[in-house]
Amino acid sequence: MPETAMELIDVKKSVGNKEIIKGLSFYIYKGEVFGFIGPNGAGKTTTIRMMVGLMKLSAGDVRILGNSISTNYKEAVKEVGAIVENPEMYPFMSGWQNLMHYARMMPEVTKERVQEVVTLVGLEKPINDKVGKYSLGMRQRLGIAQALLHNPSVLILDEPTNGLDPAGIREIRQYIRKLAKEEQVAIIISSHLLSEIEQMCDRIGVIKNGELISIQTVGGDAADHNLIHQMEVEPIDKAAQVLQEQYQLEAVRIDEFLSFRSQKEQVPAIIKSLMENDCAVYQIHVAKGNLEDQFFELIGENTIE
Ligand SMILES: Nc1ncnc2c1ncn2[C@@H]1O[C@H](COP(=O)(O)OP(=O)(O)OP(=O)(O)O)[C@@H](O)[C@H]1O
Numbered sequence: 001m002p003e004t005a006m007e008l009i010d011v012k013k014s015v016g017n018k019e020i021i022k023g024l025s026f027y028i029y030k031g032e033v034f035g036f037i038g039p040n041g042a043g044k045t046t047t048i049r050m051m052v053g054l055m056k057l058s059a060g061d062v063r064i065l066g067n068s069i070s071t072n073y074k075e076a077v078k079e080v081g082a083i084v085e086n087p088e089m090y091p092f093m094s095g096w097q098n099l100m101h102y103a104r105m106m107p108e109v110t111k112e113r114v115q116e117v118v119t120l121v122g123l124e125k126p127i128n129d130k131v132g133k134y135s136l137g138m139r140q141r142l143g144i145a146q147a148l149l150h151n152p153s154v155l156i157l158d159e160p161t162n163g164l165d166p167a168g169i170r171e172i173r174q175y176i177r178k179l180a181k182e183e184q185v186a187i188i189i190s191s192h193l194l195s196e197i198e199q200m201c202d203r204i205g206v207i208k209n210g211e212l213i214s215i216q217t218v219g220g221d222a223a224d225h226n227l228i229h230q231m232e233v234e235p236i237d238k239a240a241q242v243l244q245e246q247y248q249l250e251a252v253r254i255d256e257f258l259s260f261r262s263q264k265e266q267v268p269a270i271i272k273s274l275m276e277n278d279c280a281v282y283q284i285h286v287a288k289g290n291l292e293d294q295f296f297e298l299i300g301e302n303t304i305e
């Protein structure tokens, strides 16, 4: 069993007479990257604000390494690093000066630790440049460095790749994976960018209207199961019939492609059967946005209420 870093126990939040978070319960383990996804207004930021102690819970509890955020606040938040809103950095100071500024407010953070986090996020080169000159990606990394200064067990990032270009997103993704693996930090990332979360996370929790509607494991072995395949094949109706009769697979025609869900391991046999039935296979590929389709199946489109 993996070790638990953070625990949400029937967390609820009401504002006025409106319940915005309706009883969330889940665990987050050490060394994992947990994606928290849902449409705009689903309750991600609200939940994160409660997790880091920026907002009071109406009911339930959040426990960080066993310490309750309600009754043992100090011990609990000691183990949390977070970027909830854009981190406040002074543009006229260098990256190093900014980090030292925060380090001085935390008695246990040494100069060596500051150097360590700089290396960890790969900011060695520009660390003495003024932050005003940093790119968005560099600023994000500095924010992560700052959140990591006090060696937290849990790192929470609300939309960490917001506004980054693809190269910046890739970079942040790599640092996040590295952090989880090498430092055994539990990392929680909120986003509505599914394809990206899919590549970064070990597990994903889907939230809608303040409720957790699914938790799924992504990556690793699980990703190989029941992928959506798209095949260019002729004649297409005959191919659909073969899939149905020999493999009990529901195949649908989308434009000029035949689309079906199956395990990767089944594909060679399927192609062989099609050939034996005089169907010509021109190409086959795994449909992108596998998770995206599942996501829309789960939450529906245009669901902001
Ligand atoms: N202070 C508040 N008072 C009343 N309602 C609020 C308050 N803060 C948030 N809400 C409502 O709570 C719901 C959840 O908002 P939240 O910001 O947590 O969503 P989110 O999942 O972070 O969305 P986004 O993807 O847009 O960032 C929304 O319906 C929002 O209108």
Ligand SMILES: [Mg+2]
Pocket (backbone or CB within 6 Å): 044, 045, 046
């Ligand atoms: Mg939000």
